[in-house]
Amino acid sequence: MSKEDIGITVSKKEDFSEWYTQVVLKAKLADYAPVKGLIVLRPDGYSIWESLRNTFDKKFASNGIRNGFLPILIPESLLGKEQKHFAGFNPEVFWVTHSGDNKIGDRLALRPTSETLAYTMYSKWIQSWRDLPLKMNFWNSALRAEIKATKPFLRTSEFLWQEGHTVHSTQEEAEEEVMKILEIYKKTIEEELAIPVTTGKKSEKEKFVGAVYTTTMESIMPDGKALQMGTSHFLGQNFSKPFEVKFADKDNVEHYAWQTSWGVSWRLIGAMIMIHGDDQGLVLPPKIAPIQVVIVPIYKNDEDKDKVLPKVKEIRKILESKEIRVHVDDRNELSPGYKFNDWELKGVPVRVEIGPKDIEKQSVVIAKRYNREKSSLDFTEIEKISTILDKIQTNMLKTASEQAKANTIDISDYTEFKSKIEKGGFFNAPWCGKVECEEKIKEETGADIRLIPFGSENTNEKCMYCQEQSISIPIFARGY
Amino acid sequence: MSKEDIGITVSKKEDFSEWYTQVVLKAKLADYAPVKGLIVLRPDGYSIWESLRNTFDKKFASNGIRNGFLPILIPESLLGKEQKHFAGFNPEVFWVTHSGDNKIGDRLALRPTSETLAYTMYSKWIQSWRDLPLKMNFWNSALRAEIKATKPFLRTSEFLWQEGHTVHSTQEEAEEEVMKILEIYKKTIEEELAIPVTTGKKSEKEKFVGAVYTTTMESIMPDGKALQMGTSHFLGQNFSKPFEVKFADKDNVEHYAWQTSWGVSWRLIGAMIMIHGDDQGLVLPPKIAPIQVVIVPIYKNDEDKDKVLPKVKEIRKILESKEIRVHVDDRNELSPGYKFNDWELKGVPVRVEIGPKDIEKQSVVIAKRYNREKSSLDFTEIEKISTILDKIQTNMLKTASEQAKANTIDISDYTEFKSKIEKGGFFNAPWCGKVECEEKIKEETGADIRLIPFGSENTNEKCMYCQEQSISIPIFARGY
Numbered sequence: 036m037s038k039e040d041i042g043i044t045v046s047k048k049e050d051f052s053e054w055y056t057q058v059v060l061k062a063k064l065a066d067y068a069p070v071k072g073l074i075v076l077r078p079d080g081y082s083i084w085e086s087l088r089n090t091f092d093k094k095f096a097s098n099g100i101r102n103g104f105l106p107i108l109i110p111e112s113l114l115g116k117e118q119k120h121f122a123g124f125n126p127e128v129f130w131v132t133h134s135g136d137n138k139i140g141d142r143l144a145l146r147p148t149s150e151t152l153a154y155t156m157y158s159k160w161i162q163s164w165r166d167l168p169l170k171m172n173f174w175n176s177a178l179r180a181e182i183k184a185t186k187p188f189l190r191t192s193e194f195l196w197q198e199g200h201t202v203h204s205t206q207e208e209a210e211e212e213v214m215k216i217l218e219i220y221k222k223t224i225e226e227e228l229a230i231p232v233t234t235g236k237k238s239e240k241e242k243f244v245g246a247v248y249t250t251t252m253e254s255i256m257p258d259g260k261a262l263q264m265g266t267s268h269f270l271g272q273n274f275s276k277p278f279e280v281k282f283a284d285k286d287n288v289e290h291y292a293w294q295t296s297w298g299v300s301w302r303l304i305g306a307m308i309m310i311h312g313d314d315q316g317l318v319l320p321p322k323i324a325p326i327q328v329v330i331v332p333i334y335k336n337d338e339d340k341d342k343v344l345p346k347v348k349e350i351r352k353i354l355e356s357k358e359i360r361v362h363v364d365d366r367n368e369l370s371p372g373y374k375f376n377d378w379e380l381k382g383v384p385v386r387v388e389i390g391p392k393d394i395e396k397q398s399v400v401i402a403k404r405y406n407r408e409k410s411s412l413d414f415t416e417i418e419k420i421s422t423i424l425d426k427i428q429t430n431m432l433k434t435a436s437e438q439a440k441a442n443t444i445d446i447s448d449y450t451e452f453k454s455k456i457e458k459g460g461f462f463n464a465p466w467c468g469k470v471e472c473e474e475k476i477k478e479e480t481g482a483d484i485r486l487i488p489f490g491s492e493n494t495n496e497k498c499m500y501c502q503e504q505s506i507s508i509p510i511f512a513r514g515y
Numbered sequence: 516m517s518k519e520d521i522g523i524t525v526s527k528k529e530d531f532s533e534w535y536t537q538v539v540l541k542a543k544l545a546d547y548a549p550v551k552g553l554i555v556l557r558p559d560g561y562s563i564w565e566s567l568r569n570t571f572d573k574k575f576a577s578n579g580i581r582n583g584f585l586p587i588l589i590p591e592s593l594l595g596k597e598q599k600h601f602a603g604f605n606p607e608v609f610w611v612t613h614s615g616d617n618k619i620g621d622r623l624a625l626r627p628t629s630e631t632l633a634y635t636m637y638s639k640w641i642q643s644w645r646d647l648p649l650k651m652n653f654w655n656s657a658l659r660a661e662i663k664a665t666k667p668f669l670r671t672s673e674f675l676w677q678e679g680h681t682v683h684s685t686q687e688e689a690e691e692e693v694m695k696i697l698e699i700y701k702k703t704i705e706e707e708l709a710i711p712v713t714t715g716k717k718s719e720k721e722k723f724v725g726a727v728y729t730t731t732m733e734s735i736m737p738d739g740k741a742l743q744m745g746t747s748h749f750l751g752q753n754f755s756k757p758f759e760v761k762f763a764d765k766d767n768v769e770h771y772a773w774q775t776s777w778g779v780s781w782r783l784i785g786a787m788i789m790i791h792g793d794d795q796g797l798v799l800p801p802k803i804a805p806i807q808v809v810i811v812p813i814y815k816n817d818e819d820k821d822k823v824l825p826k827v828k829e830i831r832k833i834l835e836s837k838e839i840r841v842h843v844d845d846r847n848e849l850s851p852g853y854k855f856n857d858w859e860l861k862g863v864p865v866r867v868e869i870g871p872k873d874i875e876k877q878s879v880v881i882a883k884r885y886n887r888e889k890s891s892l893d894f895t896e897i898e899k900i901s902t903i904l905d906k907i908q909t910n911m912l913k914t915a916s917e918q919a920k921a922n923t924i925d926i927s928d929y930t931e932f933k934s935k936i937e938k939g940g941f942f943n944a945p946w947c948g949k950v951e952c953e954e955k956i957k958e959e960t961g962a963d964i965r966l967i968p969f970g971s972e973n974t975n976e977k978c979m980y981c982q983e984q985s986i987s988i989p990i991f992a993r994g995y
Contacts, residue, residue: 070586075584075586075632101561103558104564104675106548125615126615130613131609131625137660178587178588193588195584
């Protein structure tokens with residue numbers, strides 16, 4: 036093994052950025068593609084994405100949302116139909132200009148997002164109230180050219196995501212859908228990835244280009260920076276008008292429809308790595324771990340081997356019958372110590388060690404990845420590993436929630452804010468609602484309004500910046 | 516409802532091409548996107564693709580193949596590394612030349628296939644025999660500019676597919692993998708889509724550019740034309756050499772690895788539509804049908820409604836407990852007759868009709884889509900619908916196999932061949948192995964060698980074209 040295979044060489048605390056990159060690469064989740072800004076997912080990385088996809092799909096389906104496919108190429112003329120939207124994405128669009136040696140007349144954009152294409156189709160498909168609501172979701176990749184240094188899962192020019200697009204006959208129903216989706220997102224991220232999220236609205240300045248308003252989820256990372264975890268937009272009739280998404284109501288009068296769009300991306304995997312990982316490497320929440328339990332048999336000679344291996348087989352069978360994803364590391368040429376490090380690096384939630392002494396004691400050693408605690412478990416109690424996995428999942432969320440809470444500060448004094456923002460964190464600070472103050476704060480501190488938490492509106496305090504009457508208490512933070 | 520909603524307006528026999536397009540559009544599987552050559556999948560179309568994906572994923576997984584993600588952009592320099600391969604795809608590549616307003620130095624190709632990109636990564640990931648076999652699969656879309664008229668699922672410039680790429684330490688193991696995959700393909704297509712396929716090798720002229728040889732599956736469509744259903748390639752060391760996919764063997768000597776690649780696309784859905792559809796529209800094999808059973812309650816007044824609906828609920832529950840995908844069509848404003856036609860157009864395998872008279876008789880009417888037969892089923896026997904679905908699946912394959920057999924002809928006389936090829940079909944005809952004969956036949960009849968069936972090699976007959984000693988009996992046909 037070459038040196039760089041051995042493990043993570045920097046600590047999470049000392050060099051967070053380098054630590055993150057090493058975890059991604061050495062745990063074999065992803066790798067850099069030959070083109071700057073692009074990454075490749077290796078099986079363990081993609082498996083986590085598939086697991087999230089399957090969970091979301093179930094929840095979308097039970098909410099009446101069905102999947103479809105949209106092509107990746109969008110003609111420039113179509114993308115330009117909603118002007119603000121176009122202006123927002125234009126600088127980062129990849130343009131196809133040729134097929135073979137032939138020049139293409141109307142340049143083709145690689146999908147930065149599919150509102151314009153989806154709604155062109157919807158306007159054909161929707162004629163009457165009978166066709167509504169129309170609720171579709173698309174699992175695909177979006178492309179937005181990144182000029183800054185590539186950061187796997189966090190800053191890439193192509194990223195995997197889902198984009199949902201729904202159409203409703205009333206404003207009320209559309210706005211309800213926006214919130215239903217945000218709730219599905221929040222629950223899934225907390226339950227599957229063990230990451231707490233705060234939900235609220237984006238400010239006018241930060242909302243999705245083309246939306247009436249954007250709801251968002253934000254999480255705080257260990258370096259004190261905020262990460263946007265997903266957004267759900269109320270589009271009103273901003274797109275239904277230029278794209279003619281109309282329906283005849285029961286009284287046969289034609290109306291423009293009300294729309295929503297929403298998405299989460301593989302950025303969620305990046306957040307999970309940052310939140311849970313440690314100096315030994317990745318730490319995976321059991322629910323999305325490709326391997327939940329790894330069994331490492333320990334023996335030095337054939338006699339021991341013959342004692343240990345049948346028991347390993349037995350334990351494996353019990354765990355599989357409980358639908359636990361289990362792997363037996365029976366590689367011959369490697370020492371148990373090497374294997375322990377290897378699986379810790381890869382973040383497998385539970386390791387089961389079993390050697391000749393354990394056979395004598397009729398028990399195994401259980402090592403939990405997230406807190407690195409070891410304990411022993413009787414052969415008769417192997418099924419309890421199922422409960423252990425559940426507890427790990429719960430505790431990981433609990434720990435992450437405590438961390439997030441400790442990094443969230445109520446503040447009203449701007450000077451204090453300016454000194455504290457250096458260390459990072461979420462700052463609840465009153466704001467007058469004026470974009471000038473928002474911009475000044477950004478300019479002077481690098482922090483922007485991440486979100487205005489639901490229920491924090493209509494306050495009666497003084498804007499942290501201008502001291503005028505506040506209209507809400509947003510969360511200010513520096514962001515990814 | 517406008518006229519075009521009412522049903523298929525041409526017969527399958529009289530205008531096969533128009534019939535096909537109408538079925539795709541009216542059964543709402545897919546629609547044309549704004550850019551020529553591109554299509555959009557609607558929920559029912561995508562659901563069939565998801566069903567196939569899930570089946571393949573299970574089979575790939577149990578064969579040790581894991582999924583990953585590759586970006587869509589491949590630099591021109593990389594694509595050009597294997598010269599023949601590049602020359603083969605070059606004319607149909609979409610080129611990205613700009614991101615925003617910036618010109619890109621090394622033009623980027625939209626993935627026509629990912630050999631070059633995957634193997635660049637593999638060469639980094641593979642060091643020793645311990646890293647082999649490396650078996651990965653990628654579900655994505657490929658782009659190859661089509662200049663001919665768009666045909667949904669059959670001829671599109673972007674298509675959904677999976678591409679598998681494996682690396683092995685020995686030639687033997689790689690060749691075995693090629694065949695294992697072909698077998699998975701064949702079984703899945705026959706079992707899930709009820710389409711019989713013939714397997715064999717492509718001729719040198721027709722093989723994948725860059726492969727040592729290509730194995731293929733071909734099916735015969737109702738218009739007598741052949742459709743390639745998927746291919747599995749033995750790449751030998753043709754790519755491992757230029758891309759330096761090397762491994763140190765146990766004795767620490769470095770070797771170039773042996774590789775395979777293979778894929779099936781949404782073209783399989785096109786084949787299914789063509790093979791099974793009829794003048795009423797789509798006919799779906801139960802295994803991949805998004806809805807397997809539709810229940811249509813029949814009533815004219817509230818009194819009947821109150822009798823019928825509770826029973827409908829009950830039946831639905833029984834079917835759902837059998838894991839049957841069931842839908843109740845309780846649309847108020849539509850007549851039962853309209854609903855029958857609607858679900859026939861959409862190809863739902865079984866329709867359950869239930870009205871007040873059926874309640875009296877304690878039975879329901881069952882209408883099977885594939886043969887349009889009606890029968891009655893006692894309330895006590897509702898669970899039998901599960902068996903009925905299985906039988907439908909088996910019978911659909913049987914019927915399709917009989918049709919394929921009837922359209923396959925042994926032939927050795929070229930004059931006879933030339934007259935018969937006009938009507939279409941698969942022709943088993945002896946061939947000397949020379950590309951000149953193959954080209955002449957193509958030129959004069961439009962038919963090419965679709966495949967050389969396994970076991971048809973080493974024959975001792977006379978080439979249909981030149982009368983010289985034959986080396987095999989390929990299947991000649993006109994193709995899609």
